[in-house]
Amino acid sequence: AQSVAQPEDQVNVAEGNPLTVKCTYSVSGNPYLFWYVQYPNRGLQFLLKYITGDNLVKGSYGFEAEFNKSQTSFHLKKPSALVSDSALYFCAVRQSSGSARQLTFGSGTQLTVLP
Amino acid sequence: DAGVTQSPTHLIKTRGQQVTLRCSPISGHKSVSWYQQVLGQGPQFIFQYYEKEERGRGNFPDRFSARQFPNYSSELNVNALLLGDSALYLCASSLQVGGLYEQYFGPGTRLTVT
Numbered sequence: 041a042q043s044v045a046q047p048e049d050q051v052n053v054a055e056g057n058p059l060t061v062k063c064t065y066s067v068s069g070n071p072y073l074f075w076y077v078q079y080p081n082r083g084l085q086f087l088l089k090y091i092t093g094d095n096l097v098k099g100s101y102g103f104e105a106e107f108n109k110s111q112t113s114f115h116l117k118k119p120s121a122l123v124s125d126s127a128l129y130f131c132a133v134r135q136s137s138g139s140a141r142q143l144t145f146g147s148g149t150q151l152t153v154l155p
Numbered sequence: 156d157a158g159v160t161q162s163p164t165h166l167i168k169t170r171g172q173q174v175t176l177r178c179s180p181i182s183g184h185k186s187v188s189w190y191q192q193v194l195g196q197g198p199q200f201i202f203q204y205y206e207k208e209e210r211g212r213g214n215f216p217d218r219f220s221a222r223q224f225p226n227y228s229s230e231l232n233v234n235a236l237l238l239g240d241s242a243l244y245l246c247a248s249s250l251q252v253g254g255l256y257e258q259y260f261g262p263g264t265r266l267t268v269t
Contacts, residue, residue, distance in 0.1 A: 044197075072255055083159070083245055083260035084198070091255045130197050136255070142188070142211045143258065145197030 042067040044133050044146035052152045053121050061116040061149045063131030073114040074132040074143065075105055084130065090114060091136075101125070121153045157182070159261035161246050167267045168236050176231045176264045180248030186210070187229040188258060189221055190245040198245055204229055205252035233266075241268045 043066045053059045065071055072091055076084040088099025095107045105116045114131060131146045160179045168174050180187050186205040190198035203211035204223035223229045227248075233240055243265050247258035 074257060076260070081262075083262045084247075086257045086259060089255075089257050132197075142200035142203060142213060143198075144200070147195075147197050 042071075042133050042135055042144045044131050044144055046129075046131055046146035046149045048149050049147070050150045050152070052154060054154050055123055056120050059118050059121045059125070059151065059153070061129050061131075061151060063114045063116065063146060064112050065114060065131070065133040066112065067133050067135045070136040071114075072134045072136050073105075073107065074134075075099065075103070075114075075116050076130045076132065076145075078128040078130065078148075087116070123153045123155050126151055126153045159246055159248050159259055161244075161261040161264050163264060164262070165265045165267075167269060169269055170236055170238060172236050173232065173234045174236060174266060176233075176244050176246075176266070178229045178231070178246030178248075178261060180227050180229075180246075181259055184248035184250055184259070185227055186249045186252045186256075187223055187227065188247045188249070189229070189231045190247065191215070192243040192245055192263070194242070201231070203252065210252050236268045238268050241266060 045064045074089045075087040078084050088097050090097045090107045098104045103118050129149050132143045134143050162177045188203040189201040192198040200213035201215050202221040207223045218234045221231045243263040245263045247260045249256040249258045
């Protein structure tokens with residue numbers, strides 16, 4: 041079975057500071073990894089994905105994520121946080137082969153950027 | 156292009172009733188997936204459809220069913236509603252069913268069961 045852990049329910053960071061939202065995963069074989077963001081009363085918005093290749097993936101709105109196979113992690117990062125980045129962030133995993141193709145999501149991390 | 160659309164936006168039902176939720180994917184997308192998001196949790200996978208065929212089913216009871224139409228739109232049906240079915244139901248579409256394709260989500264249908 042595949043699973044995702046987001047160990048922090050809440051992350052607070054000051055505007056202009058770097059931010060990190062943590063994610064670790066468990067999956068059989070090679071993973072496909074995704075980050076989504078959810079604003080209040082909205083659906084999920086795709087930020088970025090890791091399929092293969094370079095371990096540092098760049099996505100929308102200045103976000104990037106680093107894939108670390110040995111630590112089974114896929115942490116989301118941004119060099120300089122904006123107040124408008126405040127939202128709920130979800131990490132998701134899917135195995136790259138086999139019959140189980142559904143996305144499995146973590147429980148989410150609420151990011152608050154303080155002005 | 157329009158994104159994924161879902162209807163209705165909000166719905167209030169009574170225990171034991173049945174409900175149908177609708178989803179239209181992004182133009183050109185052939186795969187639709189349904190998720191249930193209970194308050195304070197991440198989305199849980201319910202179904203995936205591709206070319207009108209079920210390609211995946213999550214750990215949900217048989218009260219939940221779905222179908223996909225020739226125009227790739229989809230319906231999710233839930234029978235014999237329970238209070239625990241109260242949630243945000245999300246529809247997502249993707250170009251293909253393969254794992255590397257990201258899914259694009261609609262705004263969701265907020266279902267309240269009283």
